[in-house]
Amino acid sequence: MSDPDSIVRSILGKLNREVVPKVRRNAQKMEEFKERFRKAIEKSDSGYPKQFVHCGSAFEGLAVKEETDFDIVMTLGKPFEGANFTPRRHPSGFFTLKWKPHLPSKSVCDSEGVVNVSHLKEDLFTRIVNAIDAVKVPGQEIRRSKQLVAVTVEIKYDSGEEISIDLVPTIVFRSWEDCPDLRPPTELPECLRDYIDTLKDNGSPIMFFSLTVPNADKYQNSDQLSSPSFGLLEKTFLSSEVNLRDMVRLVKLKAHQQDWKRLYKFQSFFAKRIAVKHCDELKTKGVWEGYRAILKYLDQEVEKEFIEDYFIINQVAYKWKPERAVQFREEIARALREDPSNILSKM
Structure with missing residues (x-):
């Protein structure tokens, strides 16, 4: 066998020459849509989303094909911020989010203050769809569909090119300690602990709680079930x-x-x-x-x-x-x- 490291450099070089530039061009198209969408949803006077965070393979340098989906995590603003909730482990293995008792007002929750994330998701999906429908660009056919955790946007250009974008509304948490049953930092690799500390010191998102979980209907209190994801943490880690x-x-x-x-x-x-x-x-x-x-x-x-x-x-x-x-x-x-x-x- 030839020198494997030399062949690997050829593989990565080919990806960098043939795939990465196309993904970057598509990323620019994604940015143009995102800005139009952001302005449209801000007009809805909903108070959220608060911030758009790029996650997924296209932003981690992991794309291996041109047809790469773009994931945009939409973090919610007040009052739907992690600091206002106490996550609790559910028997299903997922989590519920309970409003902290000191908050003067609570929204979309049951009598015990547990958030109905499914109701929140449907409200958000409606606002997101309305904002997408308000984006009209000549030379572009924009389609959207509701998925489990995201609204997927597919844009087809007159040139024949197409891109796909997943808009994912989430509740952001900025502290590892806020969530029960996460692996203790002492059990994490040293290099990863350093990244978590850096994100925490900067006040950056560490985890994003979904507004639904797979096969939720199988479980009791399915409308309340959520689960954290760690896309930005992985992105920060892999980029370094x-x-x-x-x-x-x-x-x-x-x-x-x-x-x-x-x-x-x-x-x-x-x-x-x-x-x-x-x-x-x-x-x-x-x-x-x-x-x-x-x-x-x-x-x-x-x-x-x-x-x-x-x-x-x-x-x-x-x-x-x-x-x-x-x-x-x-x-x-x-x-x-x-x-x-x-x-x-x-x-």
Whole structure:
């Protein structure tokens, strides 16, 4: 086999030359829409959203294909800010948000002060859709659809180009300690603890609470269920750890080439969480060696037939059926036997 590091540099160079510029051009189109949308929703006099935060692969330097979705997290303003809530763990493993007792007024909650996040989401989705419909640009066909946690905007240009944007309303928290059952900082890799401290010192968002959860109808009090996500924390971490970012990018590229998302419900955060969890070890490795290490750790997760969230204690992020887990492990084993030239040849 040729020098793997040399081939890896060729792979990353090809991504940087052929994919990254197109993603950046699409990001500029996304920004143009976002500004028009922001002005439209501010006219609704809703008091929210407070801030737009860019998350996801396009903003983490992890894009491996031109058709990359853009995730815009919309953080809510007062009174829907994390400092006004006490998160509590629900038997489902998700969370509920209870208004703190000192607040003079409470909104969209039950008699005990627990927020009905589903009601809040529907109200927000209505405002978001109305604001999208107010954006009219010649030469653009703008479509929107309500998803589980986001309103998806698809823009088709007269040139034939298309972009997709997910607008995700959330409640922002700025302290790790505010949420129960998160992995204690002492159990996190040292490099990650430093990033959390930096975000906290700057008053930056550390986690975003969703306004619904997957399969919520299966659980009691489903309208109250929420769950934290850590997109900005991962973005901050990966943007500062270039080698780890490239390891994850290789895993994403392999998953894209082999269609793992469709076949095995692979999501990029699987690789990101593994990289975060093992970052102290991975930082000692080269990119190809680190890529293989992430695949080996992924195989260990699939062997258990589920992958843990990692940041949240005893939270399953995804479960595989036994036969699908066996098939996925066979795919991972094949990937581990390949050298990087196999990836390069399919680009």
